[in-house]
Amino acid sequence: MNEKTASKEMASKIKVFKITDLRRYTLLIVFIVMCVFFSVTTDAFLKPGNLIDVIRSNSISGLLAIGVTYTILAGGIDLSTEAVACLAGIVAGVFSENLLLAIVGGLAVGIVFGFINGFVLTRTNIQPFIFTLAISRIGRGIVMIYTKGISLYDIDEGFRQIAKGTIGPIPVPILYFAIIIIASYILLNHSRLGRYVYAVGSNAEAARLSGIKVERVRMFVYMLSGILAALGGILLTARTSAAEVAAADGWSLDAISAVIIGGTSMRGGEGGIFNTILGIFIIAVLNNGLVLLNVPSQYYLFIKGLLMVFAVLVDFNSLKKKS
Amino acid sequence: METYAIKMEHIQKGFSGVPVLKEVDFELKEGEIHALLGENGAGKSTLIKILSGAHEKDDGTVRVFGEEVEIHNPQDAHALGIQCIYQELSLIPHLSVADNIFLGRELGKKAWINERDTYKKAREMMDMLSLDINVKSQVQSLGIGAQFFTEICRCLLGNARIVILDEPTSAMTPIEYGYFLRAIKKLREQHISVIYISHRLDEIKDICDRVTILRDGKNVRTAEVKDITIPEIIHEMVGKDASGYLQRQQGADLTKAPVMMKLDHVSSAKIEDISFELKAGEILGVTGLLGAGKTELANVIFGVDKKTRGTITVDGREYTFKNPRQAMKAGIGLVPEDRKRTGLFQEFDIKSNIAIVNLEQMEQWKVLVHRSKEKELAKRCVKDMNVKCRNTNQKMKHLSGGNQQKVVLSKWIARNPKVLLLDEPTRGIDVGSKEEIYNLIHELANEGMAVMVLSSEMPEVLALSDRILILHDRKCKGEIAGEGATQEGILMTITGGGDDE
Numbered sequence: 001m002n003e004k005t006a007s008k009e010m011a012s013k014i015k016v017f018k019i020t021d022l023r024r025y026t027l028l029i030v031f032i033v034m035c036v037f038f039s040v041t042t043d044a045f046l047k048p049g050n051l052i053d054v055i056r057s058n059s060i061s062g063l064l065a066i067g068v069t070y071t072i073l074a075g076g077i078d079l080s081t082e083a084v085a086c087l088a089g090i091v092a093g094v095f096s097e098n099l100l101l102a103i104v105g106g107l108a109v110g111i112v113f114g115f116i117n118g119f120v121l122t123r124t125n126i127q128p129f130i131f132t133l134a135i136s137r138i139g140r141g142i143v144m145i146y147t148k149g150i151s152l153y154d155i156d157e158g159f160r161q162i163a164k165g166t167i168g169p170i171p172v173p174i175l176y177f178a179i180i181i182i183a184s185y186i187l188l189n190h191s192r193l194g195r196y197v198y199a200v201g202s203n204a205e206a207a208r209l210s211g212i213k214v215e216r217v218r219m220f221v222y223m224l225s226g227i228l229a230a231l232g233g234i235l236l237t238a239r240t241s242a243a244e245v246a247a248a249d250g251w252s253l254d255a256i257s258a259v260i261i262g263g264t265s266m267r268g269g270e271g272g273i274f275n276t277i278l279g280i281f282i283i284a285v286l287n288n289g290l291v292l293l294n295v296p297s298q299y300y301l302f303i304k305g306l307l308m309v310f311a312v313l314v315d316f317n318s319l320k321k322k323s
Numbered sequence: 324m325e326t327y328a329i330k331m332e333h334i335q336k337g338f339s340g341v342p343v344l345k346e347v348d349f350e351l352k353e354g355e356i357h358a359l360l361g362e363n364g365a366g367k368s369t370l371i372k373i374l375s376g377a378h379e380k381d382d383g384t385v386r387v388f389g390e391e392v393e394i395h396n397p398q399d400a401h402a403l404g405i406q407c408i409y410q411e412l413s414l415i416p417h418l419s420v421a422d423n424i425f426l427g428r429e430l431g432k433k434a435w436i437n438e439r440d441t442y443k444k445a446r447e448m449m450d451m452l453s454l455d456i457n458v459k460s461q462v463q464s465l466g467i468g469a470q471f472f473t474e475i476c477r478c479l480l481g482n483a484r485i486v487i488l489d490e491p492t493s494a495m496t497p498i499e500y501g502y503f504l505r506a507i508k509k510l511r512e513q514h515i516s517v518i519y520i521s522h523r524l525d526e527i528k529d530i531c532d533r534v535t536i537l538r539d540g541k542n543v544r545t546a547e548v549k550d551i552t553i554p555e556i557i558h559e560m561v562g563k564d565a566s567g568y569l570q571r572q573q574g575a576d577l578t579k580a581p582v583m584m585k586l587d588h589v590s591s592a593k594i595e596d597i598s599f600e601l602k603a604g605e606i607l608g609v610t611g612l613l614g615a616g617k618t619e620l621a622n623v624i625f626g627v628d629k630k631t632r633g634t635i636t637v638d639g640r641e642y643t644f645k646n647p648r649q650a651m652k653a654g655i656g657l658v659p660e661d662r663k664r665t666g667l668f669q670e671f672d673i674k675s676n677i678a679i680v681n682l683e684q685m686e687q688w689k690v691l692v693h694r695s696k697e698k699e700l701a702k703r704c705v706k707d708m709n710v711k712c713r714n715t716n717q718k719m720k721h722l723s724g725g726n727q728q729k730v731v732l733s734k735w736i737a738r739n740p741k742v743l744l745l746d747e748p749t750r751g752i753d754v755g756s757k758e759e760i761y762n763l764i765h766e767l768a769n770e771g772m773a774v775m776v777l778s779s780e781m782p783e784v785l786a787l788s789d790r791i792l793i794l795h796d797r798k799c800k801g802e803i804a805g806e807g808a809t810q811e812g813i814l815m816t817i818t819g820g821g822d823d824e
Contacts, residue, residue, distance in 0.1 A: 192686070192692060195679065195692060199668060202671060203665070203667070206664075207668075208627070208647060211648035212648070212679075213646065269670050269671075
């Protein structure tokens with residue numbers, strides 16, 4: 001394998017391909033090496049209970065990362081997801097006695113916020129970063145005004161069941177997460193709409209001249225991001241049996257971190273759902289391993305930061321820019 | 324004896340063995356405005372780049388104010404007082420006019436900028452050029468004219484004695500042009516010598532004292548402007564063997580062919596009152612100078628720009644397109660002028676680039692893309708068009724310009740449009756691909772497609788067209804038959820140098 005690549009490196013074009021391929025595999029290799037490392041150094045890591053736990057504890061926040069992946073692929077970004085999740089969680093908590101109303105009400109929050117983001121960002125030149133940040137503040141603000149800062153712990157038992165049960169050994173949140181991953185993957189990689197998301201992120205002007213309704217695509221990604229965030233919020237309330245005013249704190253940036261670590265380009269048009277899943281679990285496994293290794297918790301942030309620096313450096317394009 | 328600001332003798336320059344300048348002589352008198360004319364590829368820009376230090380000459384001598392000099396880089400040129408203003412202006416859009424003028428030479432002590440002096444000095448410079456421009460305005464809020472004058476002031480501040488202007492007026496409005504005329508005459512009063520490059524021959528008489536005409540890397544004539552007529556200039560520029568390409572062979576008799584597209588007094592914000600008919604199987608060439616409205620015409624037809632007046636009829640039905648999608652549904656395709664910026668997706672592979680406008684043909688269960696059909700189409704396109712690539716999974720950005728253009732063409736042809744608009748179909752691509760694309764265009768027309776070739780390269784239009792529409796200043800200036808048309812004829816129509824219109 002190595003000899004083959006070496007002989008082909010004469011042609012510079014082929015060399016470029018090799019490096020880009022390498023970049024894709026680097027993250028996977030990092031992930032596998034991490035898994036192997038923790039398997040060897042700790043007894044607990046490979047136990048099914050631990051692995052399921054790692055997946056479960058990320059399957060609600062992971063929904064936000066999937067929505068954000070769409071917005072970033074389309075050349076935008078969504079910083080409002082955590083506020084949408086929190087507000088949807090509160091709404092679901094308030095209506096928890098009526099299961100249908102709780103779910104519909106929660107999802108409505110996502111639809112409304114997604115629509116506002118999409119509506120404004122397709123009709124103005126406002127930067128998505130700043131606008132969705134502002135919307136995030138507004139969402140959190142509504143939560144504070146409505147609850148007067150007091151979390152709800154009186155959640156209906158029936159409602160709680162939507163995130164509490166297991167099917168076989170698998171907790172249901174993992175199941176929801178898996179379904180959303182598969183559905184969003186098919187939508188992104190096998191549908192016309194998904195193709196248009198990439199096209200708009202890659203070159204909006206060329207997309208327009210290819211007959212794509214660019215505004216409609218952008219509207220779609222923000223709506224989807226809002227809906228997935230709301231779904232995350234509803235499930236969070238059900239799982240924790242609480243609609244907390246500070247729920248999902250920091251999840252927006254966590255979601256974006258996962259997307260970036262997974263290798264999706266912030267410039268849009270490059271990356272995908274599996275990149276994000278990889279990103280989520282690189283962070284998750286690292287967290288889990290550090291806990292199992294009894295590393296003091298004050299080191300976590302620092303190590304996560306280093307991981308992000310590494311992930312960005314692996315991005316071939318950001319290296320190329322300098323030279 | 325007269326002083327020469329520049330005297331170039333026997334200048335030779337070649338690129339990888341191909342001679343571009345062959346023993347060129349060029350003289351610029353002090354305080355004169357000297358037009359440098361020639362077709363694309365005649366050697367104008369190479370000569371200019373030797374003066375400005377972007378290229379080094381292979382042989383010959385350059386004297387600046389009588390002294391023999393060697394110009395190795397732009398810094399050498401600046402030190403000699405030679406400044407060049409290119410078409411793409413290099414200003415900082417968010418800074419004011421005054422700040423731009425003094426950029427890198429800020430007035431004031433140490434780290435602090437003396438704003439009052441900056442504005443005052445900038446004001447004085449504008450006054451000197453008898454221009455009325457608010458030096459405190461942001462450059463981006465001003466028109467191209469004002470931006471150009473800001474560049475002029477920058478040059479003057481750098482103690483320029485020789486200024487080279489590369490097509491300064493191509494994007495100016497008539498009012499700006501008026502200011503420009505006044506300003507450039509002020510430069511002459513300051514004993515600044517100007518080399519003036521323009522494709523707008525009608526301006527030469529207004530502006531310049533002398534002209535030098537280059538053709539095929541040689542200077543064919545230098546004359547006082549008053550001693551030469553525009554038809555003579557055109558003749559010298561074009562030479563005898565005007566077109567190297569085959570003229571369009573009349574494929575079928577077009578008199579009976581149905582009209583595929585008709586424009587009736589169509590206007591937009593950027594073009595005025597354009598009418599023509601395009602028949603099935605016909606190739607209509609559209610040409611004009613830079614800024615004539617060629618691309619803008621294509622944009623109106625394709626629904627990119629809004630039509631403000633007139634009617635567009637395609638295959639017997641009248642349309643008002645709100646967006647490109649509607650135009651595509653009516654059977655129109657557009658290969659845009661700027662391939663990299665608007666024609667393709669660099670990060671996509673070949674097959675996705677081809678599929679993006681053909682997804683309807685490969686639908687599965689309404690929403691999903693049929694992957695094998697996508698691959699099949701891409702393979703067929705690549706084979707038909709002779710695209711040189713490893714496979715259809717290769718990314719667009721790794722293809723050469725010619726191969727990229729073939730992919731762009733093939734994706735539109737795969738839709739089998741009734742009307743295909745090609746804006747600069749061969750810009751920036753190699754000669755071999757060019758030939759192939761010409762043959763393809765002929766073939767498409769012979770099979771009954773209505774084709775519009777919008778191009779500023781006149782030999783291209785001459786080689787391809789059944790009829791030629793000539794645009795100038797956003798209006799239709801004339802329409803001539805492709806057969807027997809010559810470059811001189813087109814240039815005549817544009818400059819209005821002919822007797823009748």
